[in-house]
Amino acid sequence: MKFGVIGAGQMGSGIAQVAAQSGFDVVLSDMSSESLGRGRAGMEASLSKLAEKGKLSASPAEVLGHVTFTSDLAEFADCDLVVEAIVENEGVKAQLFRELATIVGPQGIFASNTSSIPITALATASGRPDRFIGMHFMNPVPLMTLVEVIRGYQTSDETARFVTETAEKMGKTPLACNDYPGFVSNRILMPMINEAIQCVMEGVADKEAIDGIMRLGMNHPMGPLTLADFIGLDTCLAIMEVLHRGLGDDKYRPSPLLRKMVQAGLLGRKSGEGFYRY
Numbered sequence: 001m002k003f004g005v006i007g008a009g010q011m012g013s014g015i016a017q018v019a020a021q022s023g024f025d026v027v028l029s030d031m032s033s034e035s036l037g038r039g040r041a042g043m044e045a046s047l048s049k050l051a052e053k054g055k056l057s058a059s060p061a062e063v064l065g066h067v068t069f070t071s072d073l074a075e076f077a078d079c080d081l082v083v084e085a086i087v088e089n090e091g092v093k094a095q096l097f098r099e100l101a102t103i104v105g106p107q108g109i110f111a112s113n114t115s116s117i118p119i120t121a122l123a124t125a126s127g128r129p130d131r132f133i134g135m136h137f138m139n140p141v142p143l144m145t146l147v148e149v150i151r152g153y154q155t156s157d158e159t160a161r162f163v164t165e166t167a168e169k170m171g172k173t174p175l176a177c178n179d180y181p182g183f184v185s186n187r188i189l190m191p192m193i194n195e196a197i198q199c200v201m202e203g204v205a206d207k208e209a210i211d212g213i214m215r216l217g218m219n220h221p222m223g224p225l226t227l228a229d230f231i232g233l234d235t236c237l238a239i240m241e242v243l244h245r246g247l248g249d250d251k252y253r254p255s256p257l258l259r260k261m262v263q264a265g266l267l268g269r270k271s272g273e274g275f276y277r278y
């Protein structure tokens with residue numbers, strides 16, 4: 001089984017790592033060589049931590065040996081599955097799938113790790129809607145067990161079965177849902193994060209208190225503002241915009257503070273500052 005991953009950011013490098021840990025031959029690409037280098041460094045750090053804890057069955061070097069790092073999409077021609085994990089932008093993703101359709105043989109199933117963009121729209125752009133599906137991993141991929149498997153309008157049973165089995169081979173728990181805005185995970189999670197940001201804006205409480213109330217009171221492992229920083233505020237805004245556009249209701253309106261922080265370049269952990277400094 002040859003497993004392709006496009007986008008070597010926090011999600012793509014994690015997906016590639018877990019696929020390699022599961023013994024698949026992996027090709028990982030990104031449009032920037034710096035991102036590819038950062039992705040590789042992140043995988044090395046994660047693999048050595050897992051090895052220290054005795055959670056790897058092969059050495060980090062052996063696992064990395066399964067991964068080809070490339071910027072050449074031609075390497076994906078004979079992939080059985082290509083998972084896309086690039087920037088959360090519908091136009092950019094659709095363009096990538098149109099290009100991939102001309103490169104990857106008809107055997108190849110396409111999956112998107114999108115947090116919120118309609119799977120059916122990307123499936124149409126790919127020209128192979130029956131062999132297209134959402135494969136939504138959680139962050140950090142090596143530690144989180146859920147994969148939300150999202151069927152587009154024309155996804156075939158065979159594609160759904162293949163992707164479900166592949167997720168299981170990666171040690172994950174796949175759970176199925178249909179293609180509506182935000183799917184299940186972000187339809188429920190993101191309005192909570194947005195409301196927490198609105199509480200900061202309105203001065204309901206300070207950020208530490210908001211996070212503490214949700215951690216201690218609701219038993220959440222981390223507060224919503226810490227989680228927003230971890231996900232990336234640009235990604236949070238993109239998801240809220242999809243929910244607002246797709247579902248229409250005012251309750252999905254992105255908080256003006258979220259919008260302002262993204263405009264200021266405060267994207268959370270990945271930019272060094274969001275609600276907290278890193």
Ligand code: NAI
Binds near residue numbers: 096
């Ligand atoms: P990121 O910003 O860390 O990485 C995105 C990578 O894609 C960058 O390395 C960038 O250079 C690359 N890229 C952008 N356009 C490209 C193109 N046209 N061709 C090739 N590479 C390209 O973003 P992250 O957080 O890894 O998110 C990626 C996807 O995963 C998004 O769709 C996001 O919504 C989704 N996701 C994110 C989660 C999170 O917690 N951050 C959780 C689950 C899904």
